[in-house]
Amino acid sequence: MPDVKARIAVFVSGGGTNLQALIDAQQSGIIKSGEIVLVVASNPGAYALTRAEKAGIDGVVAFKKELGSQEAFEAKIIESLDEYNIDFIILAGFMSILSENFTSRYPNRIINVHPALIPSFCGKGYYGLRVHEEALKYGVKVTGATVHFVNEIPDGGEIIAQKAVYIEEGDTPEILQRRVMEQAEWKLLPEAAEMVSKRILKERGII
Ligand code: GAR
Numbered sequence: 001m002p003d004v005k006a007r008i009a010v011f012v013s014g015g016g017t018n019l020q021a022l023i024d025a026q027q028s029g030i031i032k033s034g035e036i037v038l039v040v041a042s043n044p045g046a047y048a049l050t051r052a053e054k055a056g057i058d059g060v061v062a063f064k065k066e067l068g069s070q071e072a073f074e075a076k077i078i079e080s081l082d083e084y085n086i087d088f089i090i091l092a093g094f095m096s097i098l099s100e101n102f103t104s105r106y107p108n109r110i111i112n113v114h115p116a117l118i119p120s121f122c123g124k125g126y127y128g129l130r131v132h133e134e135a136l137k138y139g140v141k142v143t144g145a146t147v148h149f150v151n152e153i154p155d156g157g158e159i160i161a162q163k164a165v166y167i168e169e170g171d172t173p174e175i176l177q178r179r180v181m182e183q184a185e186w187k188l189l190p191e192a193a194e195m196v197s198k199r200i201l202k203e204r205g206i207i
Contacts (some may be wrong), residue, residue, distance in 0.1 A: 004059055004179065004201065004206050005032075005033060005034050005035040005036075005197065005201075006033060006035070006087045006088045006196075006197040006200040007034070007035060007036040007037050007084065007085055007086050007087045008034045008035060008036045008038075008086070008087070008088050008089075008090060008193065008197065009035065009036075009037070009038040009039070009060055009081055009086040009088075009089050009090070009094050010022060010036055010040070010043075010052075010079075010085065010089075010090045010093065011039075011040045011041075011042070011077075011089060011090065011091045011094035012037075012039060012040070012041050012046055012048035012049075012092055012093055012094060013041065013042045013043050013046055013048075013093055013094050013096065013146050014043070014046055014048065014094040014128070015046075015047050015048065015093070016046065016047055016048025016051045016052075016092070016093065017181060017186070018092035018093050018113055018185055018186065018189055019039065019048045019051055019052065019092050019093070020051050021185070021186035021187075021189060022036060022090065022092065022189060022190055022193060023051065023055045023057070023189030024044050025164070025191075025194075026039070027194070029031070029092065030190050030191070030194060031190055031193050031194045031197065031205060032061055032194065032198075033194055033197035033201050033207070034087075034088060034193060034194065034197030034200075036055075036057055037057065037058070037086070038057065038058050038059070038080065038084045038086060039049040039052035039057055039058070039060075039179075039203075040059075040060055040061075040062060040077055040081075040083075040092060041061050041062070041184065042061075042062060042063065042065070042095060042096045043061070043063065043205055045063045045139055045195050047164045048092075048093070049061070049111060051183060058084070060080045060189045061074040062077045062080075064096065064178075067074075068175065069187035070099055071101075073096070074098065074099060074101065074192055076092050077102070078102070078206060087109065088109050088110075088111075088193075088196055088200055089106060089109060089111075089150075089182050090109040090110075090111055090189070091110065091111065091113070091150060092111075092113060092131065092189060092205075093113075093128075094112070095123070095127050095128065097154055098150070099112075099152070100152035103150055103151050103152050103180065104152065105146070107151075108149055108196075109155075109162060109196075110149065110150035110154070110176050110198075111147055111149055111150065111189075111192055111196060112147070112149075112150045112157075113145060113149075113189045113194070114126075114146045114148065114155050114189065114197035115131045115143075115145050115177065115178075115180050115181070115185060116130075116131050116143055116144065116145070116149075117133065117142070117144045117145075117146060117148065117162055117164065118133060118146040118148060118155055118159060118162070119139075119155075120135070120140070120143075120145070121134050121158075122154070123134050123154050123156035124147075124153050124154050126155070128198060129174070129176075129177055130175050132135050132173040132174075132176040132177045132180070133173045135176065136160040136167070136171060136172075136173060136176065136197045140141070140167065141166065141167055142164050142165070142167065143164070143165055143166045143167060143176070143180060144162060144163050144164040144180065144184050145162070145163055145165070145180055145181075145184035145188055146159055146161070146162045146188075147159075147161045147162075147188045147192040148160055160192045160195070160196075161188045161191065161192055163183065163187070163188055164184075165180050165183045167180055191206060
């Protein structure tokens with residue numbers, strides 16, 4: 001295991017089950033080239049902040065409503081990222097869109113998990129339960145999750161990994177959401193986190 005690790009910030013907005021999967025993967029050694037040192041929440045009520053605290057990880061809140069503008073929101077986040085010397089950002093259920101001004105600062109250094117097989121059911125307006133509602137409404141038989149790099153196009157960056165999940169009879173959006181998380185998101189995201197962390201260390205000549 002390398003002594004130096006990529007310093008990771010995880011961005012969250014809600015329950016934080018993907019954050020939990022990342023924390024667990026760090027503890028079990030699936031993630032060994034990176035370390036989560038900061039959790040950034042877009043919402044002060046996010047349960048993900050409690051998960052971070054329980055794991056001994058610092059949390060900060062950037063609440064757009066309170067900060068007043070996209071610029072002020074992103075400036076607050078950037079300030080925290082600089083303070084913690086962050087190398088790599090993981091969007092794990094982060095429900096705010098980041099502007100090009102933000103994403104262009106971290107090329108190939110931001111990844112996101114999306115609960116569908118991109119390019120289906122993605123882009124502006126497709127987030128959380130809504131994605132599963134639309135998949136069921138359309139009547140697709142297979143859905144899944146995607147981990148991708150983040151650029152200025154919502155859900156438009158290079159795909160890193162995808163996993164298919166079958167729709168079953170009687171599925172509700174909630175049941176489907178849970179199956180996609182269990183079978184795809186909670187596995188793909190930690191694996192991608194390790195892959196990108198390792199790449200960062202290699203680029204720096206550390207490993
Ligand atoms: C997850 O399903 C994640 O893929 C999705 O929101 C949920 C958050 O759950 N993200 C998006 O829709 C982003 N466009 P969590 O807070 O329990 O990880």
